[in-house]
Amino acid sequence: MLFNSFEFLFFFPLILLGFYLVPHRMRWIWLLLGSYYFYMAAEPSLVLLLLLSTVVDYFCGLGMWKAGQQLKKLYLATSISVNIGILFVFKYLGFFTASFQGVLGFFGLPESDPDSAYQFEQILLPVGISFYTFQTLGYSIEVYRGNIKPERHFGTFALYVAFFPQLVAGPIERANRLLPQLKKRIHLDLGNIRKGLIFMAWGFFLKIVVADRLGLYVDEAYSDPELYHGLPLALSAIFFGFQIYYDFSAYTAIAIGAAKTMGYDLMQNFNRPFFATSAMQFWNRWHISLTRWMLDYLYRPLKVTLKMSRLLAVFLVFFVIGLWHGANWTFVVWGMLNGLLLILEVATNGFRKKIIAKLGLSKKVVGVLGWIIVMGYLVISLIFFRSPSIEAAWYYLEHMFTITNLHVNILNNYFELFLSFLLILGVQAVHYTKGNHRIDELVVHKSTPLRWTIYITYILIIVFFALNRQQTFIYFQF
Amino acid sequence: MGKNFYLKLSFFILLFIGTYFFVVHQLSQGYVDVYYPKFTQRAESLIIGLSRGHDGISPDVIADELDSFPMARPLINFAFDKYQSPYGEIYLEGIAKKIGENTEDGLFILTLSPGGFTIPGKMDDDAILKMDKKMIMGKLSDFHSNPNYNYIVKCYAQSLYAVYNRNNLFENQVTHPNGWNEIKVYTEESEISEADMKHWKSLTLRGYEQIMKKEKISAYRIRHFAKTLTFLKERGTVLMVRLPSDPDIIALENAYWSNFSEQMDSISKAHKVPFFDYTKQPHAYKTYDGSHLVSRSAVEFSKRLGGDIRAYLKEQNN
Numbered sequence: 124m125l126f127n128s129f130e131f132l133f134f135f136p137l138i139l140l141g142f143y144l145v146p147h148r149m150r151w152i153w154l155l156l157g158s159y160y161f162y163m164a165a166e167p168s169l170v171l172l173l174l175l176s177t178v179v180d181y182f183c184g185l186g187m188w189k190a191g192q193q194l195k196k197l198y199l200a201t202s203i204s205v206n207i208g209i210l211f212v213f214k215y216l217g218f219f220t221a222s223f224q225g226v227l228g229f230f231g232l233p234e235s236d237p238d239s240a241y242q243f244e245q246i247l248l249p250v251g252i253s254f255y256t257f258q259t260l261g262y263s264i265e266v267y268r269g270n271i272k273p274e275r276h277f278g279t280f281a282l283y284v285a286f287f288p289q290l291v292a293g294p295i296e297r298a299n300r301l302l303p304q305l306k307k308r309i310h311l312d313l314g315n316i317r318k319g320l321i322f323m324a325w326g327f328f329l330k331i332v333v334a335d336r337l338g339l340y341v342d343e344a345y346s347d348p349e350l351y352h353g354l355p356l357a358l359s360a361i362f363f364g365f366q367i368y369y370d371f372s373a374y375t376a377i378a379i380g381a382a383k384t385m386g387y388d389l390m391q392n393f394n395r396p397f398f399a400t401s402a403m404q405f406w407n408r409w410h411i412s413l414t415r416w417m418l419d420y421l422y423r424p425l426k427v428t429l430k431m432s433r434l435l436a437v438f439l440v441f442f443v444i445g446l447w448h449g450a451n452w453t454f455v456v457w458g459m460l461n462g463l464l465l466i467l468e469v470a471t472n473g474f475r476k477k478i479i480a481k482l483g484l485s486k487k488v489v490g491v492l493g494w495i496i497v498m499g500y501l502v503i504s505l506i507f508f509r510s511p512s513i514e515a516a517w518y519y520l521e522h523m524f525t526i527t528n529l530h531v532n533i534l535n536n537y538f539e540l541f542l543s544f545l546l547i548l549g550v551q552a553v554h555y556t557k558g559n560h561r562i563d564e565l566v567v568h569k570s571t572p573l574r575w576t577i578y579i580t581y582i583l584i585i586v587f588f589a590l591n592r593q594q595t596f597i598y599f600q601f
Numbered sequence: 602m603g604k605n606f607y608l609k610l611s612f613f614i615l616l617f618i619g620t621y622f623f624v625v626h627q628l629s630q631g632y633v634d635v636y637y638p639k640f641t642q643r644a645e646s647l648i649i650g651l652s653r654g655h656d657g658i659s660p661d662v663i664a665d666e667l668d669s670f671p672m673a674r675p676l677i678n679f680a681f682d683k684y685q686s687p688y689g690e691i692y693l694e695g696i697a698k699k700i701g702e703n704t705e706d707g708l709f710i711l712t713l714s715p716g717g718f719t720i721p722g723k724m725d726d727d728a729i730l731k732m733d734k735k736m737i738m739g740k741l742s743d744f745h746s747n748p749n750y751n752y753i754v755k756c757y758a759q760s761l762y763a764v765y766n767r768n769n770l771f772e773n774q775v776t777h778p779n780g781w782n783e784i785k786v787y788t789e790e791s792e793i794s795e796a797d798m799k800h801w802k803s804l805t806l807r808g809y810e811q812i813m814k815k816e817k818i819s820a821y822r823i824r825h826f827a828k829t830l831t832f833l834k835e836r837g838t839v840l841m842v843r844l845p846s847d848p849d850i851i852a853l854e855n856a857y858w859s860n861f862s863e864q865m866d867s868i869s870k871a872h873k874v875p876f877f878d879y880t881k882q883p884h885a886y887k888t889y890d891g892s893h894l895v896s897r898s899a900v901e902f903s904k905r906l907g908g909d910i911r912a913y914l915k916e917q918n919n
Contacts, residue, residue: 587762
């Protein structure tokens with residue numbers, strides 16, 4: 124089910140109402156049923172995978188707790204194999220088969236079955252598979268490391284895996300944060316409901332007014348880059364940077380808000396990433412739940428256990444981050460490009476400091492220069508993220524810098540173009556002043572007339588400027 | 602505090618719903634979009650197919666030509682475009698919902714272009730169906746009401762501020778209540794120049810070349826076209842029509858699908874349905890973009906088609 128669908132407008136109030144009416148000991152049942160219904164609304168049969176991942180990790184967790192070191196490893200290996208196996212079969216099998224066949228073809232070797240890649244690509248990609256498998260994997264690793272006790276209540280554990288607000292696009296929650304919350308007794312708190320609703324309202328605004336609007340321009344330019352040399356392509360590349368940020372942070376805001384109305388606190392996934400002045404800063408602020416997951420469960424083991432060099436470990440992590448996003452080389456290239464920038468930044472740190480000191484540049488100037496480099500690089504790397512193939516991305520890149528005319532109004536609607544800029548400015552101003560996690564301050568502690576004006580203005584903006592595209596969130600595909 | 606909170610929340614929810622439906626209603630009172638009129642009345646007879654049918658056949662002209670024949674009316678232009686109405690299960694269901702349940706003497710003109718029978722790349726039947734469900738007809742439940750709020754809520758893709766800002770409408774376009782989309786070369790406000798038309802034709806040719814690189818002829822679509830013929834034959838007279846277009850466009854289509862007309866002809870024979878192919882005629886009709894007829898040509902063509910249908914019906918009655 125999409126957050127921005129009519130079904131959700133009925134589903135969510137019903138779940139919320141039921142949540143506070145049902146006695147505490149029965150709430151997990153209500154939420155679990157709701158979460159499974161939410162997931163099954165898209166493709167009912169794929170819920171079996173969610174269930175498989177849940178059952179395996181539940182029993183592996185319990186097994187690990189009692190077992191000796193050798194058996195513990197076996198349980199962890201089982202958990203990793205099953206989750207990565209699900210991911211591999213349902214997300215990557217077609218991609219790897221096609222890539223393998225491409226390699227065979229390149230060397231003039233016969234392909235075993237040319238249709239097999241196509242057959243595998245037809246396997247339906249379960250929504251949110253990368254999110255929930257990583258979440259349960261994180262649980263297993265934490266139990267293995269002895270950092271948390273396994274959850275004994277199967278229902279609570281199943282709810283931890285399937286909790287509907289963050290099930291399909293995160294944040295990838297940690298067991299030590301979410302599991303205790305799911306067990307605690309929660310009383311009706313209107314402050315929570317108000318705060319949650321404000322976050323949700325902000326998320327809906329970001330999605331259906333801003334991100335989907337930017338998507339119109341981006342879709343047009345990417346649909347036929349040959350038609351739009353130069354400026355429109357450059358503008359569309361910039362718009363896509365904002366579109367993906369607003370789209371994903373919209374989902375996160377709605378998820379955080381929906382959970383908050385029920386008294387649960389989900390982690391923040393963004394912290395003003397577009398104000399980052401270095402690649403390191405950017406990755407500490409962007410999709411935080413994934414980068415922290417990678418840091419804890421991939422980067423550290425690579426560096427500490429396998430004694431890999433820091434830079435190689437970073438590069439590998441970004442290779443995996445790219446692949447995590449999708450079964451296409453475009454995502455891998457995007458990941459590696461970002462890894463490369465981070466490596467360059469780390470490797471040239473001392474050298475850059477010397478140059479800056481020599482030139483006598485102020486902190487502010489360095490910050491601005493850093494911001495331009497990071498944002499420019501991000502926008503360019505995202506061309507690979509958005510393009511259907513590496514060739515298409517190259518084509519786009521080549522023609523983006525060929526300015527043949529100044530016609531940027533490719534939707535033939537100057538008002539929409541103006542509105543897009545205005546909205547970007549507005550949202551960035553809000554994020555600059557309030558960050559991603561203090562959105563509620565736009566409303567609370569304000570005088571009653573001002574609050575009412577804000578509410579009414581919000582209603583009017585949604586009614587008049589929302590786009591009724593019911594577009595899925597970009598991160599749903601991952 | 603609690604009671605106050607719920608009261609305020611209810612007030613704002615009601616205010617939102619009220620404002621939304623007020624604006625939706627306002628929108629429904631004027632121009633909505635080019636496909637909206639196709640969903641605001643019951644139909645007994647239909648023009649079916651893609652954008653060439655949408656622009657190229659005027660239901661009123663056909664109805665006038667067939668004045669003396671007992672054809673169930675109204676005749677509505679229910680043709681859309683490649684992304685909204687390729688032949689398939691969803692379009693067939695839409696047609697079934699659009700016409701009256703008891704229609705027996707309807708007239709059904711099925712226009713044919715290769716685009717109505719192709720899919721973007723290799724896809725199995727389930728994937729095609731899933732894709733088609735995202736079309737207007739896959740989303741809609743109400744095909745007849747006026748105003749059709751169901752259409753605006755589910756399918757209107759613009760922002761509602763358009764109610765008060767209609768300056769982006771294409772001045773040369775007239776959207777008729779019978780579903781016909783008329784493109785006039787001259788209006789009081791603007792004129793489509795020859796240079797514009799030449800440029801648009803080059804874009805169409807380019808666009809078609811791009812599409813043809815990716816598109817594959819689909820057995821699913823051909824199968825459902827045949828099902829559509831079978832279904833409509835029980836509801837009245839069915840005709841298959843390939844509309845005229847610019848010779849360069851037709852040449853491109855024929856290069857992509859060399860025996861398209863022959864294949865359609867064999868389907869028509871198998872289903873005992875007449876097939877009128879106007880692509881082999883001299884260049885009597887003018888298009889504005891190489892593919893779609895301009896207003897005057899659409900009227901002339903509709904007259905000619907009406908005359909041909911009349912002759913066919915006469916022959917059948919004798």
